[in-house]
Amino acid sequence: MTHKSIPTPDSFTLRIDGTDVVAQVGQSILEVAQDHNIGIPTLCYLEGLTPWGGCRLCLVEIKGSGRLLPACSTLATEDMDVTTTSPRIERYRRTIVELLFSERNHICAVCVSNGNCELQTLAQEMGVTHVHVPYRYPTLLVDSSHDGFRLDHNRCVMCTRCVRVCEEIEGAATKGVGGRGIDSMIINDLNEPWGESDTCTSCGKCVSVCPTGALTEKGTTFADMAKRRERRELLPYLTQTREGRR
């Protein structure tokens, strides 16, 4: 139990997976669940950044709502009855992970983030051993023009964490999304090589928040755990920044 579980004037109760839990006004379902150690898979969500709602892995059932709703961006309300998992939801989540694997070239064996990748971990946790949909094998470029970092589009899942951290925390807004649909790409400025960007401050936050091996620091190896540690240190900072904005 964390301090957030103690009833205050701003708290209320709701049900998650059949258990009554205490929530604070303004918390999302995901935040409440995390406070109570109820695991909901996420990918595009990162504490401290504005919820995106794009990966659809945190979809939950809410009694009375016809549709599945993303836990990251749905506010918890009093007497809500939330179900975070069911055979149906699990099947959908697995399919979404398979779709992600099929979309670009995720070859774990040659990836610097092997063993330190959120997509890989999700697949392992969900027991995804096969991808049932056809692979796309797109031809994608790797942007190594930056002195310190590398952007490998082959490993990108379009979670836009880098876009959000660059705009919301660093305030540089170097990263953006170009193209549409299946051709969407993370771009720098107006689709320039990263190394030629006038706005990039080389702060490296985008690399820290990247869930896969799409954004990496040059010179790191696949056994390098620095990235993970760095990411851990960043979280409280992100949270603090957001709290300050509230």
Add this chain to the structure above:
Amino acid sequence: MTPDELSQLSVEERERQQGFEHCLNVCTAASCLSSGAEEVKKGLTTAVKEKGLREKCRIRGAGCMGLCSSGPLVALDPEDVLYQHVGVDDVPEIVESLDTQPVPRLLCDTTIPFFQRQKKIVLENSGRIDPERIEDYIAVGGYRSLARVLTEMDPDEVVQEIVNSGLRGRGGAGYPTGLKWGTVAKATGAEKYVICNADEGDPGAFMDRAVLESDPHRVLEGMTIAAYAVGATQGYIYVRAEYPLAIKRLRQAIKQAQRLGLQGDRIYETPFRFTVDIRLGAGAFVCGEETALIASIEGGRGLPRPRPPYPANHGLWGCPTLINNVETFANVAAILREGAGWFSSIGTEKSKGTKVFSLAGPLSRYGLIEVPMGISLREIVFDIAGGLPDGKSFKAVQTGGPSGGCIPARHLDTSVDYESLRELGAIMGSGGMIVMDESSNMVDVARFFMEFCMTESCGKCVPCRVGTYQMHTLLDRIYNRQGTKRDLELLSELCEVVRETSLCGLGQTAPNPVNSTLRYFRDEYEERLVSDGVRGPSGDPLAQVEMTP
């Protein structure tokens, strides 16, 4: 301007129009224009001038008359004669015959079901007034509902009237309009907005374009009434840039309304103020989705965001925002003029009023129609449209565009209303109706719509971005006789996942064309399948490689 001055203007304009012995209405909506209506209009104007008939004869560019398959159309007032397929060569003959018998060669029979079976509310002025003159609209009673609303009714009463009318959103989903207005009216915010969604994007749909091109003031009046009802002072019309004529006429209409004090500060000398601005869409289909549309108006990338919160509470720049479709707003003035009771007497129990459809496909007559809700599909296809010519046989009718479905012949007697169409796996949609004959292959049809959804997906959420791509690949494979039974199963599975997990309406409804064709024309899929042994389970050797770190 005061309401009395409006009545005065209306009387003057009617007298002016009655001063003419003849009025020749030339359809100047996009379809007739593309087949030469502008030349016909110019020719008529010159001929009338040369004959010295300018005092007697008015040549008027009018809006869409509906029967696009017979364009260019010219209608004669007060003779009530309709000429079809008019070319420049026919002009002398028409002018010659003005005081005698009409030209038999060009006559279009107006007693056919195409004209007789329609019920016009939204299109009541379409083809009868000059969309480029506000005086024409005022002469037929335009802006009178607004005057009554502002001087005699409370905002609550206006909302209640719309609730009582049973009007539902004409953009496709059919959400009760009155309920939406009520939510925005109750929402608190320093500023509120009214948005008209004119980002019509379904292939084969042109209802909103026709309304905007034929009667733009009607939409402005509806928006202004809505603004009064919900407490908004600023409105936006989000219209796609591919509709240059509609944009031009809207711009003109807004200027004219401002000139007469029907927009801006102190409308009708009351404290109420309201301004409408135009925002152009840059060609993204997804911007017809309300949250993406709002993002686009705000200047951002046109991406949807999760709802709730709904725009009614948290919309444009975080303020309560009312978003309705063009046709919904076009109903408003008529409802307040004739009363909610009159409106709710038309249609079925749950679907009130009329619906405008754009009819396309191999039909004897096609174009724009407005029919009462509850009419059967058979009546539309075989009576109004006159069936399929040259002995072709009817196969299916597609409603709702890429979000809709294909309805086979055996369900032709279904009533056209929101619930019945949904039960069949189609939707009412915004009003596109495409008829297909036996030459259409339904796998190909499904593939076409899936390709549309794939290219129009914004890419924000995974199931729509990758799912539509994968479904298109599978459909392509099946169509090219390379798909297996397993591919078909996979296609059904993906349909479910994409429908249930996508972020916005685009992805949630993208599987509809596949689902409905699978439901009614499964044999067309199955006859194209090859046996399982020919290819591996997914046709891809690497798919079998186990993924471990």
